[in-house]
Amino acid sequence: MKKHKPSFIENIAEKLGIIDNLHAEEAFEIPRLNEPGELTNYPPPEQWDDWTEYEAKSGHKREKKNYQIVPTTCFNCESGCGLLSYVDKETMKVRKFEGNPYHPGSRGRNCAKGPATINQINDVDRILYPQKRVGERGAGEWERVSWDDVLDDIAGRIRKALVEERKNEVVYHVGRPGHEGFMDRVLQSWGVDGHNSHTNICSAGARFGYAIWHGADRPSPDHANAQFILLISAHLESGHYFNPHAQRIMEGLMNGAKMCVMDPRLSNTASMADYWMPTYPGSEAAVLLAIAKILLDEGTYNREFLYNWVNWRESLAEMTRNADTPVRTTVSSVSSESNQSVADKSVHTPIEITFDNFIDELKKLYAEYTPEFAEAESGATAEMIREVAKKVGEAGTRFATHNWRSAGAGNLGGWAVSRCLHFLNVLTGSVGTVGGTMPSAWNKFKPKGFSNPPAQKFWNELHFPNEYPLAHYEMSFLLPHFLKEGRGTIDTYFTRVFNPVWTYPDGFMWIDALADESKIGMHIALTPTWNETSYFADYVLPMGHASERHDLISYETHSGKWIGFRQPVLREAARKMGKEVEYTYESNPGEVWEEDEFWIELSWRIDPDGSLGVREHFNSPYRKGEKITIDEYYRYIFENVKGLPEKAAEEDLTPLDYMRKYGAFEVESSTYNIHLTPLTDEELEGTEVDSATYLVTREGKNVGVEIDGVVRQGFHTPSGKQEFFSQTLKDWKWEEYKYPTYIKSHIHRENLDASKNEIVLVPTFRLPTLIHSRSGNAKWLAEIAHRNPLWVSVEDGERWGIKTNDLVRINTDIGYFVNKAWVTEGMKPGVVACSHHLGRWRRQQDATANRWALNQVTIEKDDKGSYKMRVVDGIRPSKTDDPDTSRIFWSDGGVHQNITFPVHPDPISGMHCWHQKVRIEKAHADDKYGDVFVDTNKSLEVYKEWLEMTRPAPGPNGLRRPLWMNRPLRPIEETFYLK
Numbered sequence: 001m002k003k004h005k006p007s008f009i010e011n012i013a014e015k016l017g018i019i020d021n022l023h024a025e026e027a028f029e030i031p032r033l034n035e036p037g038e039l040t041n042y043p044p045p046e047q048w049d050d051w052t053e054y055e056a057k058s059g060h061k062r063e064k065k066n067y068q069i070v071p072t073t074c075f076n077c078e079s080g081c082g083l084l085s086y087v088d089k090e091t092m093k094v095r096k097f098e099g100n101p102y103h104p105g106s107r108g109r110n111c112a113k114g115p116a117t118i119n120q121i122n123d124v125d126r127i128l129y130p131q132k133r134v135g136e137r138g139a140g141e142w143e144r145v146s147w148d149d150v151l152d153d154i155a156g157r158i159r160k161a162l163v164e165e166r167k168n169e170v171v172y173h174v175g176r177p178g179h180e181g182f183m184d185r186v187l188q189s190w191g192v193d194g195h196n197s198h199t200n201i202c203s204a205g206a207r208f209g210y211a212i213w214h215g216a217d218r219p220s221p222d223h224a225n226a227q228f229i230l231l232i233s234a235h236l237e238s239g240h241y242f243n244p245h246a247q248r249i250m251e252g253l254m255n256g257a258k259m260c261v262m263d264p265r266l267s268n269t270a271s272m273a274d275y276w277m278p279t280y281p282g283s284e285a286a287v288l289l290a291i292a293k294i295l296l297d298e299g300t301y302n303r304e305f306l307y308n309w310v311n312w313r314e315s316l317a318e319m320t321r322n323a324d325t326p327v328r329t330t331v332s333s334v335s336s337e338s339n340q341s342v343a344d345k346s347v348h349t350p351i352e353i354t355f356d357n358f359i360d361e362l363k364k365l366y367a368e369y370t371p372e373f374a375e376a377e378s379g380a381t382a383e384m385i386r387e388v389a390k391k392v393g394e395a396g397t398r399f400a401t402h403n404w405r406s407a408g409a410g411n412l413g414g415w416a417v418s419r420c421l422h423f424l425n426v427l428t429g430s431v432g433t434v435g436g437t438m439p440s441a442w443n444k445f446k447p448k449g450f451s452n453p454p455a456q457k458f459w460n461e462l463h464f465p466n467e468y469p470l471a472h473y474e475m476s477f478l479l480p481h482f483l484k485e486g487r488g489t490i491d492t493y494f495t496r497v498f499n500p501v502w503t504y505p506d507g508f509m510w511i512d513a514l515a516d517e518s519k520i521g522m523h524i525a526l527t528p529t530w531n532e533t534s535y536f537a538d539y540v541l542p543m544g545h546a547s548e549r550h551d552l553i554s555y556e557t558h559s560g561k562w563i564g565f566r567q568p569v570l571r572e573a574a575r576k577m578g579k580e581v582e583y584t585y586e587s588n589p590g591e592v593w594e595e596d597e598f599w600i601e602l603s604w605r606i607d608p609d610g611s612l613g614v615r616e617h618f619n620s621p622y623r624k625g626e627k628i629t630i631d632e633y634y635r636y637i638f639e640n641v642k643g644l645p646e647k648a649a650e651e652d653l654t655p656l657d658y659m660r661k662y663g664a665f666e667v668e669s670s671t672y673n674i675h676l677t678p679l680t681d682e683e684l685e686g687t688e689v690d691s692a693t694y695l696v697t698r699e700g701k702n703v704g705v706e707i708d709g710v711v712r713q714g715f716h717t718p719s720g721k722q723e724f725f726s727q728t729l730k731d732w733k734w735e736e737y738k739y740p741t742y743i744k745s746h747i748h749r750e751n752l753d754a755s756k757n758e759i760v761l762v763p764t765f766r767l768p769t770l771i772h773s774r775s776g777n778a779k780w781l782a783e784i785a786h787r788n789p790l791w792v793s794v795e796d797g798e799r800w801g802i803k804t805n806d807l808v809r810i811n812t813d814i815g816y817f818v819n820k821a822w823v824t825e826g827m828k829p830g831v832v833a834c835s836h837h838l839g840r841w842r843r844q845q846d847a848t849a850n851r852w853a854l855n856q857v858t859i860e861k862d863d864k865g866s867y868k869m870r871v872v873d874g875i876r877p878s879k880t881d882d883p884d885t886s887r888i889f890w891s892d893g894g895v896h897q898n899i900t901f902p903v904h905p906d907p908i909s910g911m912h913c914w915h916q917k918v919r920i921e922k923a924h925a926d927d928k929y930g931d932v933f934v935d936t937n938k939s940l941e942v943y944k945e946w947l948e949m950t951r952p953a954p955g956p957n958g959l960r961r962p963l964w965m966n967r968p969l970r971p972i973e974e975t976f977y978l979k
């Protein structure tokens, strides 16, 4: 029992009769709802089926509410954190979302975007019924149609394309993926090479830098156990795997780790760092190589790791035969010729292949990367670079690093940044160690499906064109340019969690492509809410939010491996309360479907008699010849997750019921040093060892590497080791980049004209509470952040005579946008920045939606291909069923910047290089806040300029892509060869 002492205000209110008598003895006897026990942050799972809480809104009346607590998974970023949904048993509505303590990645914690899922499911403007375009595409008129008609129409169209062997004309283009393998099954069962993704406007750059070292394309740092953490991003507030990484970085720091952050912006992360290096954008690799040089010169590298796990023999052989590195006669002659950069091959013979010679050659290779050189390039002081290098060397194997989008996504050659960052992990031997940085593949679980459709026999050159043989993912942002050039057409185009008109560069080119029915025959937008891309669809089909559908998630959040289950919580709550639901849409609002059931149903209708071989992949593994149910689909997967059946059996549960109950399962609790795993006798059967490289193969395929007489798993590369020298880059005509090196970005100072006020714009940073175009329907998040001013340093502001809130025109190579300035000490002079999350829009004819975040605009196109967009109305209060819509106090929805950027495809990784050379000027007299102008003729010119930089396929043996490099939805091997 707790006795409450009324406050002064309460006393007055009580006397005026505004509130009840708070002095009455019984008024403050608040009965406990639980027995006293240990403090806990979460309801215990044994009470999740019937959890009682006081109803906060009932005040002193102390009404109680009974909840069914059901776990699911957040979808507001890529981290896949666990959520607990509180379903009111009386109304069968979700009241709130909190963290799921049983989720191994997020461990009960969320960022602001997780609980805001409640805003999204209660969004008054969400789409509840299938919509079909009426009138011209993009005209904004829609009619409600039935799911049956929609499914039949789309299925008939796809069937026709398959029968007519137009298999590359069916495309699924996804923004935020999920479903671990589900869409691969769908597309491969259809036999189409139709997967397209958002990756090369996001992370393909950084991924390529990692993949070229060791196959796995993402880093998985063990922040919690690190001694030194080096981040090239704002990881604490907005990096990749936000909350799961942020909480582990904090653990590391609390355990005494030190942290260095490279970022031209004083982000929240930089403000927490021990060393903030406000590096000039694109110069990061120069700093990293300066650190590498210090490690090499001072001998603080990990000799054992380098010796065993780097392809140093091949690297040294290459260095000695190469004209651009010295060819030495003996080891002793090396020291006397340390400044020689090019040697005469005719008078020298290759040096002996010894490890010491390799180290000597490395030192020479990086001799020019002095801290002073790095300071001149980056602005980070040589002194700080030396200090950080010392800390890196001291941390040794406990050195955790990360670069995700950031520099890897901003710059021409951005992939070289992650490659040089990983070089430091290689030098310190912190690859895969406790406190080090693991390959992502070690920490990501891949589920096993019940049938495997065959790989497709087609290669879609709209996605993987010959100009970009090494592109890490599909060249998705060039799709409108390719269509415009007549490289192909699309018959049926699905977009899912994908809004390229707004998110991508060159959005007006997307509008041109989407509006042209001769280029895209049918566009189907699968989305819970209207967005700028769905305005140009033929069908807009409502899909469930995070808590309204099934999905599987597994990400490399830490050393360990887990699988998360996203489930429709109302469906599960109903089942728990004795009401079985056959299809998820029965428990969703309106006629909102979930994707999984949509694809199963569509696939059956494409192949009604089974003659196309599609339907068999959507038959039940438990009931011969019958359509698989969604429960059966997940039942099969969970029955085949290592350790899950046994864990479930401990509680007398089936694996599916275990996942329904807890929402996640830890497959491995730690995953260090996987490369050292010895192969079993069975695995070694029929293998042979190469006597020079110690590579172990079976029928030409790598299976491991022999180290000191033991065959170990190694890394997923041609050599089985970390690849300092990349034969791949050499073979594919990029010899100058065969070793880790610094590539000067397209926005290097040499490429800017300061006299014309040219400066680099960093447009990539995230706001911690927003997520691209997915958070516009979350009122709490929009209330926290709703504008994206241009960050300008005090020095630049003074130079240009610009003060905070002044209107400025930011000129790109294809147009301009007009924004307000924010003059701040937190920005590096010579660089400006603008977050990309804001500036959402709709035209007058478009449905009202995302009212917390959308400006109303007019868009005019002239007959020469120029577009002008102007904001005619901002955010404003309005009356709806949600009283909060009348409480909107902000009017500013920010400015759409991405649409003014030309495409900048990196010729190697295929990444769009986001940073922009811009010219800043004061706004013109007739400029208005939010104005956007773009000339699409210039868009095409810039596209062609960058296309000129490519070195197209074929590579060796007539290949269009190296066989060892993976790609999404890998087709059969024959398709890798150009005819």
Ligand code: SF4
Pocket (backbone or CB within 6 Å): 074, 075, 076, 077, 078, 079, 080, 081, 106, 109, 110, 111, 112, 113, 114, 115, 241, 242, 243, 244
């Ligand atoms: S970090 Fe935030 S938005 Fe991302 S999954 Fe976790 S809770 Fe959701």
